Amino acid sequence: MQADYAIIGGGIVGLSVAWGLLGRGHKVIVIDGEDGAFRASRGNFGLVWVQSKGMTQPRYAEWSQGSAAAWAGYAAELAEETGRDIPLDQRGGLDLHFSDETLEKTVAQYETLKSKLGGNYPYEILRGNALRREEPHLGPKVAAAILHHQDGHTNPLRLLVALADGVRKRGGRVVNGRRVVEAAKPDGFRLTCDDGTVIEAGKVVVTAGLGAAQIGPQLGFKAPVRPQRGQVLITEKLPKMINRPSLIARQVDEGGIQIGATNEEVGHDDRVTTPGVAHLAAEAVAAYPFLARAQLVRSWAALRILTPDGLPIYQQSREMPGAYLVTCHSGITLSAAHARFLPEWLDATEAAPNLEVFSEDRFTL
Ligand SMILES: Cc1cc2nc3c(=O)[nH]c(=O)nc-3n(C[C@H](O)[C@H](O)[C@H](O)COP(=O)(O)OP(=O)(O)OC[C@H]3O[C@@H](n4cnc5c(N)ncnc54)[C@H](O)[C@@H]3O)c2cc1C
Incomplete structure (x- = not known):
């Protein structure tokens, strides 16, 4: 199998990027792992969210705002x-506050960010x-x-289904149930999957979520x-x-x-727990x-993909130019940016x- 990308x-990240690249006329293959893989895209909260993003990095606030603004057209x-x-x-x-103290603290942060964004941070109390x-x-x-x-x-699940469909409709190929286990660049890129399938491509984008590690x-x-x-x-x-x-x-x-979500540092454990659910229910009530008085019909847990500072990573490999790493913890919010703006960056236009x-140079390991 051969492709440009x-x-x-x-x-959601890989499919958004793939759909955007196909729109630019590229031949694209998406390889997606086995059913048991961790998939944040199937278990999230569905917010297209700007507030509180980029408190420490205004460029992240702008990137999220740009994506939110592009979302309807996308x-x-x-x-x-x-x-x-x-x-x-x-x-x-809405960001709900149970005390004036937390409200004032948040508003002070928003005002600082607002001035860094030239006033473009429309909120009211x-x-x-x-x-x-x-x-x-x-x-x-x-x-x-x-x-x-x-x-x-x-609705993040409807978005995911539409993207998978959209990628195929634009002529992309999605290879499900196979994991890339080896990546090399003898000339172009050569990816080998766990079943022996080989994919050759001019460029590679790693959007493997936790699998990027x-x-x-x-x-x-x-990663x-x-x-x-x-x-x-x-x-x-x-x-x-x-x-x-x-x-x-x-x-x-x-x-x-939908009520959620907890933020728990428990490694790769994606089980639902009674204390976790009880905490969510108490806060929501x-x-x-x-x-x-409402009946709960379902609970689930999924794993976010976080970098050390919580910001996305967009990186071209220095060792293997033509390979890119794309990861973020707000893939629904950024789906429009990944489909509409990121392909320009990948194509270096x-x-x-x-x-x-x-x-990822900002992290020293
Ligand atoms: C509880 C929760 C709530 C959230 N709420 C929001 C929200 O409200 N708004 C928002 O914007 N974001 C939210 N997020 C974050 C959002 O869900 C993620 O940013 C997004 O789903 C990440 O998508 P992804 O494609 O990077 O990762 P994933 O969905 O995890 O997909 C990665 C894919 O890569 C595949 N893979 C891994 N390794 C390989 C390999 N070697 N070869 C082939 N395939 C491989 C896996 O099979 C998997 O399908 C939330 C997340 C969680 C967990």
Whole structure:
């Protein structure tokens, strides 16, 4: 099998990049691991989220804002090509606060970031009646909320299915159930899968999530990624109760209320735990008391892919030019940027975004 680009990893990041590269006329093969592999793309919270991103690195805030701004056009194009609906609501998102103390601390950070972004950080603080008018079902324990107008949410599973379909419709090839175990560059790149399949490509993009830690070093990357567990709950379908998503809960397009997620440093353990679920439920009921009467229908856990500073990595290999590492912990938010802007960077065009601050050179191992 031969291609211009071989993409190692067919989660949301790999498929977004593949779809974008196909749109630029490239021949693309995506190789995606076995069923039992860790897949953050199948277990996340679906936020297209800007607030709180880039507090320590304004370029990350800008990159997230650019992606959020491109999202509607991107989703519409993908929906039109595939005939699949990709629900997207970008009427803003809420950061709920139970005390003025945490609110003031967050607002101080937002103001610093806002000035670094030349004022482009549209948020407002809602309290009392103004907040209850927006979210009538919030409980009395919620002191205030920050409404950030660039936030929103989608249905991440519908996005994943549409992308897999979109990649095929654009003529891409997706090889499922095979893991790349060897990567070499005798002339062009030569990837060998666990079943012996060989793929030759002019360029390689590693979008293997946590799997980048294994395959990345063969292509000259440090790939310092680690897992962080997030547990999530979902309720029965309910009438409209929550208008805007928050980091505590959101009402999905199908009616269920998704509650989450924990942040746990437990290695590669992706099990659901009683304390984890109890913590989520207690916080959600404190924010939205009606949830005490809602039936939970499912819980799950998935592993985030984190770098040491939480920022993405966009890196071309020095040892093997033509190989790229792409990883991030907000693959839903950044899906539009990965489909629309990153291919320009991979093709090194004049329109390539400047991603220097996301080089993995910032980590010394
Ligand atoms: C609980 C939770 C909540 C989240 N909420 C949000 C949110 O609200 N908004 C947001 O933007 N992001 C969110 N995220 C993060 C988001 O889900 C991830 O950033 C995104 O899914 C990462 O996608 P990925 O393609 O990099 O990784 P994955 O989905 O993990 O895919 C990697 C793929 O690579 C394959 N692979 C690995 N090694 C190899 C190999 N050697 N050969 C071939 N294939 C290989 C695997 O089989 C896998 O399919 C959340 C994550 C979690 C866990």
